[in-house]
Amino acid sequence: MNAIEDSIKNPVGTQERVLFDNIKKAKHTIYGREFGFNEATTIQKFQNQVPAVHYEDFEPYIELARKGEKDVTWNGKIKWFAKSSGTTNAKSKFIPISNESLEDCHYAAGKTMFALYLNANPETEIFINKNLRIGGSSELFQKYETRFGDLSAILIDNLPFYAEMKNIPNREISLMSDWAQKMDAIINATKNESVGSLTGVPSWMLVVLNKMLTDTGKSNVHELWPNLEVFFHGGISFTPYAENYNLITGKKINYFELYNASEGFFGIQDQLNEKDMLLLLDNGIFYEFVPMEEFGSENTRYLTIGEVEVGKNYAMVITTNGGLWRYIIGDTVKFTSTNPHRIVVTGRTKHHINVFGEELMIDNAEAALKRACDKTNAIVSEYSAGPVFMQGKEKGAHEWIIEFDREPTNFEEFVDFLDKSLQEINSDYEAKRYNNMTLNRPIVHQAKPKLFIEWMASRGKLGGQNKVPRLSNTREFIEPLIALNQTNF
Incomplete structure (x- = not known):
């Protein structure tokens, strides 16, 4: 909590340090030499020299790294690539996961999540019980000996033993690729456990819980797991599913929103009764924000954390310790507060309807x-x-x-x-x-x-x-x- 509070007190300085740490580690890479990282001594110079890119622009570098090439966009060889679900377009995307992004972004955010929840709810008993996780599958990209899979699968596959001890089902079941078989295996492995928390995407967790109730003959989740107290959820908006969960849980539980993606772990709810999320400023990610009214225009401004305003829609651009540089992630966010910096996710830059000028998010x-x-x-x-x-x-x-x-x-x-x-x-x-x-x-x-x-x-x-x-x-x-x-x- 001390580290989190330090970044809240000094958001601009924290973000500058994150950017220049990333530049220092990648300045001798192919990408760093091509775009003059050595000369990027200020944020403005960095923005002038390094282009803001979509996945399609960045893909040739990712493909080079997937084929085993070292020092492409990040120092060393990237072993893991998170295969996205392709919501921006039909094509699959492969997001590089470096050792630093695994440890200092994703796993660090997991620890932050528990710290924030414990801080908001000191009476929690989740550490006594098990955490039910719903993850994706993992496959081996045979030709080049680099691996790809859902981000959740990569995280599960690399978890330290002490974290694995508190999670169910086990690694083998969690990484199964056949969804129907996997769901049956999850139910058999968890129905007799003491579950205190859930972690996953709301839609698929709901499918599992409904089938769990059908198979066990229980009328609600509380009958099955009386110690369940919180659902840590992310990936999609919880709003369409809120009433469904209220109906099946059997008692009131806490819902803690996460903003995590293949590209990074960006935000975590830090108050029990408020759904906006604390933006994680010290997780190896440097943020820029484009006002949506300027997105795609010739006069696009890229604002840093000290320049954003409450209540405006921004497209988010990220530079990460996974080797993504000024990457337009495709999400839109709105700040609810700038002290501390809290956000809500409002949609996708490409997932809205604006055929008639209605800008429906x-x-x-x-x-x-x-x-x-x-x-x-x-x-x-x-x-x-x-x-x-x-x-x-x-x-x-x-x-x-x-x-x-x-x-x-x-x-x-x-x-x-x-x-x-x-x-x-x-x-x-x-x-x-x-x-x-x-x-x-x-x-x-x-x-x-x-x-x-x-x-x-x-x-x-x-x-x-x-x-x-x-x-x-x-x-x-x-x-x-x-x-x-x-x-x-």
């Missing part, structure tokens, strides 16, 4: 869905939405497909509340909906049960860290979902 969508659910006693389990493009004199619209755990009392009222809530939350959407000027009323389809699991399975993205794409500026997700929904309804 994921946080808008989920807030509106919650209001519509509250009004119609519904529970949403999964959803996705995309645009209906204008044709001739036809106005545009948004098209949604929503899977319910509990159907609304009146479906048409649900759609009306969703539309009305979006207008109240998002003034740009409201302007486009005024008198149906640009946008017609949303088209909403009710999904058949388990549609999204069936669709994810058909894409080879079942389980682990895979995420359902929520919003898209194209129809690449909504069309196959609608087509699949019409089969064997």
